[in-house]
Structures are given as structure tokens and as C-alpha cells.
Amino acid sequence: MIVSEEIENKEIAKQYKELLRISYQTLTNKDKKLIRSAFDTAVHAHRNQRRKSGEPYILHPISVAKIVAQEIGLDATSIAAALLHDVIEDTEYNIEDLEKLFGTGVAKIVEGLTKISKLSKENNTSLQAENFRKLLLTLNDDVRVIIIKIADRLHNMQTLGSMPEHKQVKIASETLYIYAPLSHRIGLYSIKTELEDLSFKYTEPSNYESIKNKIEDSKIDQQEYIKSFSEIVEFALAEEGLEYQIKGRGKSIFSINRKMITQNIAFENVFDKFAVRIIYKATHRDEKFLAWKIYSIVTDHFTPNPTRLRDWITSPKTNGYEALHITVMGPDNKWVEVQIRSERMNEIAEKGYAAHHKYKQGTQKDIGIDSWLDKLQEVLENNTENPVDFVENFKLNLYAKEIFVFTPTGDIKSLPKGATALDFAFSIHTEVGMKTRGARVNGKLVPLSKTLKSGEHVEVITSENIKPTANWLDFVQTSRAKSKIKSSLNEEKKRIAEDGRESLRRKLKQLKIALNDKSIAQMLRYFNLNTSLDLFYRIGLGTINNKQLKDFSNDFNSTFFNFFKKRIRKQNQEYKKDEKEQITQRYDTLVFGKENESLKHALASCCNAIPGDPVFGFITINEGVKVHKKDCPNALSLQSNFAYRIIKAKWVDSSSDEFTAILKLSGIDNMGIVSEVTQSISNNMSVNINKLSFDSEDGIFTGLISVSVKNKTILNRLVNNLLKLKGVDKVLRE
Ligand code: MN
Secondary structure, three states: OOOOHHHHHHHHHHHHHHHHHHOOOOOOHHHHHHHHHHHHHHHHHOOOOEOOOOOEOOHHHHHHHHHHHHHHOOOHHHHHHHHOOOHHHHOOOOHHHHHHHHHHHHHHHHHHHHHHHHHHHHOOOHHHHHHHHHHHHHOOOOHHHHHHHHHHHHHHHHOHHHOOHHHHHHHHHHHHHHHHHHHHHHOOHHHHHHHHHHHHHHHOHHHHHHHHHHHHHHHHHHHHHHHHHHHHHHHHHHHOOOOEEEEEEEOOHHHHHHHHHHOOOOHHHOOOOEEEEEEEOOOOOOHHHHHHHHHHHHHHHOEEEEEEEEEOOOOOOOOOOOOEEEEEEOHHHOEEEEEEEEHHHHHHHHHOHHHHHHHHOOOOOOOHHHHHHHHHHHHHHOOOOOOOOHHHHHHHHHHHOEEEEEOOOOOEEEEEOOOEHHHHHHHHOHHHHHOEEEEEEOOEEEOOOOEOOOOOEEEEEEOOOOOOOOOHHHHOOOHHHHHHHHHHHHHHHHHHHHHHHHHHHHHHHHOOOOOOHHHHHHHHHHOOOOOHHHHHHHHHHOOOOHHHHHHHHHHHHHOOOOOOOOOOOOOOOOOOOOOOOOOOOOOOEEEEOOOOEOOOEEEOOOOOOOOOOOEEEEEOOOOOEEEEEOOOOOHHHHHHHOHHHEEEEEEEOOOOOOEEEEEEEEEEOOOOHHHHHHHHHHHOOOEEEEEEEEEEEOOEEEEEEEEEEOOHHHHHHHHHHHHHOOOEEEEEEO
16 A cells, blocks of 8 residues: 555644544643644654554554543543553653653553553463453553553454454454443443444454344434424423433444343344433533423323333432433333433533533532542442443452562463562462572562562572571461461471480480480470470570580589479460351352342353352353353353353352362372372361362372362362362362
8 A cells, every 4th residue: 555655644644633623621732732742752653653454553543542532531641641552562662761751640651551552462361361351450550541541442443444354353352351341330331332333343243234234224213203202292391491402322233232132032122222312401500400300291291111210310320420211101102211311411421520520620629630530440449330241340349459460471470469579489389489589570679578569570589599487477478378488487497406306415415414304394494495396496506505505404403493383384375266167058049130130040060150159140042041150261251252141140048059169189299198188178077079089290299179068168168278288289179
């Protein structure tokens, strides 16, 4: 494709001007300067690049910036960051350059975007895609990163046609799985709808076409219908002096398809293919009052279905949506949804919180774009809302307590918040943890106690000469690292104590004292120690030296030692919690969807969900709902390819029914491991072994155990007990 440079440059200049013109926020001169210089930098950085379609690369960042500026309505910092979003990833510029040129605000956002984009390139396996999604949610230091990423994805979806076909499907599935739900959560409804429809076009082209054509065909009928609706209410509305517009709002292709599938109905039978939207002018004061006035007029003429009234004006959705929805029996005796919104509410619905900002400006309670972003952050972190995609719902809270870091090979590890470099080392492998000498985070040498943050690259430096020391316990967070360090310290202590015992025997012999229970008891008292192990250990370490032993022997030999004086020992034994078997009997029934309905269902055989497991339902064509664990190996592909067939599911109530769980063990082979494992399982009341097999190769064993348990609590306890066994390194649920 040969286009003269001049024409291209003209096009670039034109696009740039349009970007400034369409910005939803009013731009100050300072804003314009910032955007201009971001634009110049981006043009220069991408000067030699072209997109798959052949056009100059810079047109992509400009388009993304336009979405950010107009459709989402973000500030100048975000527009600049959008222009620069691919600069670090693809060109010779680095983060320091951007910091110097644009300050830390813009640079930080671009850095976040770069991380995400690097990450998605590395994501080939489904496991990583799942982690990617988690990471995306933890990376929201600045929520603008996620918003600009959504804009980036929207433009990529809009231009997906020039990608090879296999990539189209992959990108489209990822969009349905990750970006559409995120957009929804943030309140970017129109973008969410556009993303869904664009994705659907590539994942199911023929269904997409067929529904699209049917919608086209029914357009005229729809317009007629809205006209007859308007005619009935317009007189009454006018009489009240209301200024309003009545519009038809078509359901998206994607959501019509979802309805057809979940309700198993034909296109013609989807009754709410479109809604009537009444948008009215109002002042801040009478806005709510007018909404109910319109409601009253509409229901005077059409019978409402009282179960379908939604008042999001009195209590707006957490993502900011406000409106009054009611379904009425409209003309031709057809149910139709009526959405009543003021102009302000309408703008919020289209643009999300950016519109809030605009409307709050000028009043004394100016919330400002920053508080909008803060609010969004909250929305992302706390989810009291009930968005369509339950996956989001479930996982966001979980993620707040996790961080995600990279191994040198680009794998992602999840660790609890507060985990240190040493925890990371132990999470790689016990052997790695035991020999950790140091760590590098993002290339820099750091102490082992360094607290890790999401997105950091961590590399462990090991040495054969390293042994765990007691102070390691001060800063590891994970119980895995703690228990491994403790047991290593204990072994070490035992070894030293054994040497100490022999050395003590020799030394006492010279002092004419025999090493026996009596002398040991007196030494314990003399040195104020609790156990013989403590004594031998100190001798081994040399903290009880020859001089002190000599002093003891003087005492011992010379005096009427008051052997019988009982010493009141401090009861400083650690309080051990009485770990009672807790048989939780709260889960025995599965319920589905928002309404917690019970549906015909079966447990999917791929993951053997048991009561209490986090699960989701997958609507099959012939077999009702199949229930999978949320971490089922098939979950990702189901969710990304058939997001619309996923239904929320959860366990309620109680049961004593037994369920099967399969545990996979691995670790270092030692004699007797099999009997220790079986012993440990049979010590757990309420667990039965169904099947057990062990394999051993090169000193590493793997075992598969199928057990019957009553509930998740018992299973968790069993797993924990197995992990305590010496040699057992990993216990996973199949
Ligand atoms: Mn991009």
C-alpha cells in the first residue's frame, strides 16, 4: 500500500485536531501544551512503524486518545498517557525519558500500560491468562491505567479485521472474558456493549450476522412501535410542561443472543429487544420528582408489571448508574421496558463517572476527577454491586489480599500481600528457599526481607553454603516458608545438640562428674534451662563454656546442693489451640443465578466440586446446568468462549452427603512415606480413602489419593496435615 507521506501527514494532523476538539473535559492551555508535546513525542517515537493494516502506527494511539478524551471523558494527563501508551513497549524511549518530559503522573500510567501489554504478549497458556486477569486487577495503582487499557482494546477490536483469523478469535475471547466485564464494572456501558458486539462478531460470525440482519429487518416495526407509544403519552407529558425526548434503545446483538441461549428461545420471542427511553430536562432540585411524575403518566396509560420496577435514582448503582426502569404493557399488548432518565443521568449512563465530575463542578461539592478516580478504585476493590459477570464479583475481593510477581522466566506467582523476597524463594521450591543468599527485584539487589509488590520481577540468588537462620522467621509471611525454616532450624539444633552431648560427656569426665539424669537435672537448674536438648545445644554452640562448667562442678562437688528444692517452672508452654473437628453442615444445596434458584444440574466430572467449593454453572444445551469449580482447568476456556452461558452458582444449607476429592501429592521420597500419608488420613475422622497410588522416580514421589469427605473444612484440614509430613512438598486438589 503506497500512500504519499504528505497525505498521511495531513491525516495525522487532522486526527490530532479532532482529538482536541472532541475532548469531553474542557482543556486549559496548559492541558493543550501537555497533549501537544505527548503527541510530538509519540509521532517521533512511532515514525517508522506501521500497523497491520498498513497505516502509520501513530493513528492507533491517536484513536485511543480520542476514545479516552471523548467517549470516556478523561483528563489531559490521561489523554497524554493514551498518546504515549505504546511508546515504551515498542520504541527506543524508556520510562525515565517520559518522566523527564511529562512528569511522574503520565510516566506512571504509561509504565502500567506497558506492564499489561508485555504481560498479555507472554500469555499463551490459559493459566497465565487467568493470572493476567488477576494482575490487571491488582495493578490499579492508578485506575486510569485500566481505563486507558480498555480504550486501547476497544480500538484494537474496532480494527481487528486486519489481524489473522486465529488471532481474531483469541483476542475477541479475551475481550469478552476480561475487558467487557471490566468496562461494565467501571460504568462504561456503551464501551462494554461495543466490546461485546465486536467480540461476538469474531467468535460466532454466523450467529452475529443472523441476529444483526433480523434487527435490521425489525427496525421499521420498532420505529412504528415507539411512535405509537409516544403518541399515547405525549399529550399528558406536554400538559405537565415537561421537556423530553422519547427514543428507542435496541438491545445489543450480544445480549439478544445471550437471552436466546439462556432462555432457549427464538429471536422473535425475545420480548425486550428494545426499550423505550424517556430523557427529560430537569434541574438538580426537581430531577427525582420529575422522574416519578413521568412514571406516573406512563403508568396511567400502560399497565405496569410491578415486579419489574427498578429505582436507581434513590439508590444509584455503585458504578454510578441512575435511572428509573419499569416494564409496562405497551401498544399491541406487548411488554416493553421504559427507562426514565434525566439528561444528566443519561450522560452518566453513557460516559460513567466522568459525567459525574462535569455535573458536580460548580456546585459547592466539587468532587473533581481525582475523587471520581478514587471512587472507581473503590468500585474495583469493593464489590457490593451485582454485575452480570459473577467472576468479577467473586474474585476482586480475593485479589486485594494477593500480589502477583514475575519469575525470571516470565511466569507469574501469586503471594499473599506483605510477602517478602524470601517467601517468593520458598514459593518457587523449598530447596531454593533453603539456599537463598539474596534476591534481585527489578534487577536491583534487595534484602531478603524486602516486601514485594505486584508486577515486580523477582530473581533469587542461591548458594550451596547457605542455611536458614532464626532471624528469617522474623520476616517471612507465608506459613509454608515459616514451617520449612522452623523444621530446618530444629534439625540443625538437634545435630548441634548431639555433638554437644558427646562433648559434655568428655568435659564432665575431666571434672569427675558422670553424665547421667541426676547431673543433667542439676545442670538444667544451674543454667536455668528447660530441656536437656537446650543444654546440649548450648554446649555444642559453645555458649556454655569450660569456665562455666568448672564453676558448676565446684558447686556440685562442694556443697549440700539442695537437690530437692522444687523449682517452679514457668508454664511458658505455648498455648495450643484445641483444633476441634469442625463439621460445617451448611452446604448441601446448589442454587443459581441472582435469585438463588434451584435448577436441574449435575457436577462436572472434570473437577469434582464438593460442597463449599467456589463454583459456577455452565448452561449446556441438553443436560441442564453443569457445575464446575471456579479453578477448574476448563473454567477459563468456558468463560472466555461462552461467557454468556455462565451462571452464578453457590452452595447453601447443609448436608452429610459425602463427596469425592482427588489429592495429588508430591515431594521427596523417603521410606515409609506411604504409611505416613495413610496414617495421617485415617487419623482424620470423617475422611475415607477410596483409592491411593504412589509413584517414585529419582527420589521424588508423586501420589494420587481419592478421598471421600463431608465438606471443604475437613478437606482443608486434611491437606494441611499432609503438608506437615516430612518429605511432602505439595498437595494439590485435582
Ligand atoms: Mn495499543
